[in-house]
Amino acid sequence: MSDFDWTVPVLVAGAGACGSVAALAAADAGVGVLVVERDDRPGGSTGMSQGLVCAAGTRSQAAHGVADDAATFFDDIMAKARGKTDPVIARTLAINSAPALEWLIDRHALPWELETRFRASYGNTRPRLHGWPGHSGLDMVQLLHARMADAGVDVLFDTRLVEIVADADGRVRGVALERPDGAIERVGCETLILACGGYGANRAMTDRYAPETRALRYNGHEGSEGDAITLGEKLGAALGDMGSYQGYAMLTDPQGISVPPPVLLEGGLIVNAHGARFTDETADIAGMVHPLTEQPDGIGWVIYDAAIEQRCAAIPELATLIELHAAKSADTPEALAALIGADPSMLTDAIKRAQGAGAGSAPDPLGRDWTGTQPPSAPFRALRVIGALYHTQGGLQVDAEARVLRPDGSRLPNLFAGGGSARSVSGPSSWGYLPAMGLTTAVTLGWISGRAAAALAAGRTEQSVES
Numbered sequence: 334m335s336d337f338d339w340t341v342p343v344l345v346a347g348a349g350a351c352g353s354v355a356a357l358a359a360a361d362a363g364v365g366v367l368v369v370e371r372d373d374r375p376g377g378s379t380g381m382s383q384g385l386v387c388a389a390g391t392r393s394q395a396a397h398g399v400a401d402d403a404a405t406f407f408d409d410i411m412a413k414a415r416g417k418t419d420p421v422i423a424r425t426l427a428i429n430s431a432p433a434l435e436w437l438i439d440r441h442a443l444p445w446e447l448e449t450r451f452r453a454s455y456g457n458t459r460p461r462l463h464g465w466p467g468h469s470g471l472d473m474v475q476l477l478h479a480r481m482a483d484a485g486v487d488v489l490f491d492t493r494l495v496e497i498v499a500d501a502d503g504r505v506r507g508v509a510l511e512r513p514d515g516a517i518e519r520v521g522c523e524t525l526i527l528a529c530g531g532y533g534a535n536r537a538m539t540d541r542y543a544p545e546t547r548a549l550r551y552n553g554h555e556g557s558e559g560d561a562i563t564l565g566e567k568l569g570a571a572l573g574d575m576g577s578y579q580g581y582a583m584l585t586d587p588q589g590i591s592v593p594p595p596v597l598l599e600g601g602l603i604v605n606a607h608g609a610r611f612t613d614e615t616a617d618i619a620g621m622v623h624p625l626t627e628q629p630d631g632i633g634w635v636i637y638d639a640a641i642e643q644r645c646a647a648i649p650e651l652a653t654l655i656e657l658h659a660a661k662s663a664d665t666p667e668a669l670a671a672l673i674g675a676d677p678s679m680l681t682d683a684i685k686r687a688q689g690a691g692a693g694s695a696p697d698p699l700g701r702d703w704t705g706t707q708p709p710s711a712p713f714r715a716l717r718v719i720g721a722l723y724h725t726q727g728g729l730q731v732d733a734e735a736r737v738l739r740p741d742g743s744r745l746p747n748l749f750a751g752g753g754s755a756r757s758v759s760g761p762s763s764w765g766y767l768p769a770m771g772l773t774t775a776v777t778l779g780w781i782s783g784r785a786a787a788a789l790a791a792g793r794t795e796q797s798v799e800s
């Protein structure tokens with residue numbers, strides 16, 4: 334007799350980008366799928382994000398004349414992580430990111446296209462970030478849920494995975510699900526996909542794996558409590574790169590809204606409380622958080638101008654900041670310094686030297702390459718920023734089919750993982766994050782895991798995932 338009230342072929346825990354894409358992929362394969370989500374609505378870290386995802390070799394890139402391919406993307410991932418990442422996962426993401434995205438566009442009418450404002454930068458040697466122009470990650474996750482509804486996928490909200498029931502060899506038989514009133518429901522499954530996000534909201538885990546993040550404000554999803562990682566580890570799964578995470582140096586204070594990276598890429602600067610620059614603003618989008626927190630009071634100011642503002646005004650986060658009148662504005666560096674409490678001569682010097690470098694009359698003091706951009710000029714804007722932890726990048730070790738592995742490299746029989754729950758490709762720490770690898774891992778491993786889990790549940794062997 335079964336221990337479970339009922340059984341599904343594919344059970345997906347977590348309904349952010351990874352879980353939603355996995356569920357769509359499994360449903361497309363004609364296999365029954367159930368999604369459980371601890372929150373009462375679509376969101377997750379995906380819903381807080383800028384909704385940008387990397388893909389190499391897409392039609393949208395080609396339409397903009399961008400030559401890119403999986404081999405280049407793979408090289409970029411490995412270079413950014415200084416070779417200290419899993420080449421199997423890196424290759425899997427590099428090869429499958431474009432097919433996954435094109436499938437979502439063609440089959441499910443997801444409106445992703447190349448985000449041309451996000452030029453090749455921060456380790457991506459080609460423009461390859463795709464987004465939904467004028468929309469954020471919240472719009473994206475809501476659209477994914479609409480598509481799941483269209484596909485007839487059931488999503489149980491307010492339902493948290495709290496236990497995995499498995500045989501001694503790690504074969505998953507089913508799960509225990511907790512409802513808000515504490516009631517436990519037991520559901521059997523033939524395959525299980527863990528898509529519960531990372532562990533950034535779990536202080537015990539961040540203290541253990543990335544203690545330096547204590548200096549950062551947590552600006553990720555509260556549901557990222559590491560459930561998938563903890564439950565997977567109990568089953569005998571290997572973990573990888575647990576100290577890996579994306580920090581961010583541009584969380585506006587007090588608004589709590591991210592300054593989008595194109596503000597820097599279009600010419601913006603970051604200065605400290607005194608008005609001095611301290612880093613090449615185009616070197617490391619995630620690792621820049623640590624030099625920021627070492628500055629006086631751990632705060633900075635993003636300095637840009639009206640022209641940069643205009644070029645980036647359609648990006649939802651900046652549009653909101655404009656609406657909130659969050660930026661200080663002034664016509665001269667001295668007046669701006671007075672507004673932000675900086676030393677007028679230091680701020681003037683920082684801006685003048687950057688302008689000199691932009692004009693090619695002297696090297697940039699921080700080594701920034703100004704090719705194709707210009708530093709800010711009057712009228713100036715300034716946004717106060719602090720450093721934050723956005724999401725973690727370490728997790729369950731998976732293979733090219735998003736199958737969860739044991740420490741000896743063997744597969745657990747029917748367990749899959751993706752997105753923040755899986756090991757990504759950012760190396761062991763904070764400096765290996767390539768822009769948009771969070772959602773790239775979620776979307777690509779979601780697509781792969783959904784197809785592979787469906788095939789396993791249906792007794793077929795998945796042949797078409799390239800690795």
Ligand SMILES: Cc1cc2nc3c(=O)[nH]c(=O)nc-3n(C[C@H](O)[C@H](O)[C@H](O)COP(=O)(O)OP(=O)(O)OC[C@H]3O[C@@H](n4cnc5c(N)ncnc54)[C@H](O)[C@@H]3O)c2cc1C
Pocket residue numbers: 346347348349350351352369370371372376377378379380381382383384385386387492493494495528529530531552553554556557558560561591723724751752753754768769770771772773775
């Ligand atoms: C402010 C911000 C901006 C970002 N911008 C970008 C960006 O532009 N591009 C990019 O690539 N990355 C970005 N990221 C990172 C990106 O959002 C994540 O890497 C990505 O969303 C992870 O997707 P996911 O599906 O794995 O996790 P999530 O989207 O977090 O989804 C996991 C879901 O699982 C649920 N859950 C958790 N535990 C359980 C459980 N036990 N049972 C059931 N459900 C559970 C959660 O409630 C959540 O809804 C950003 C992150 C932040 C915080």
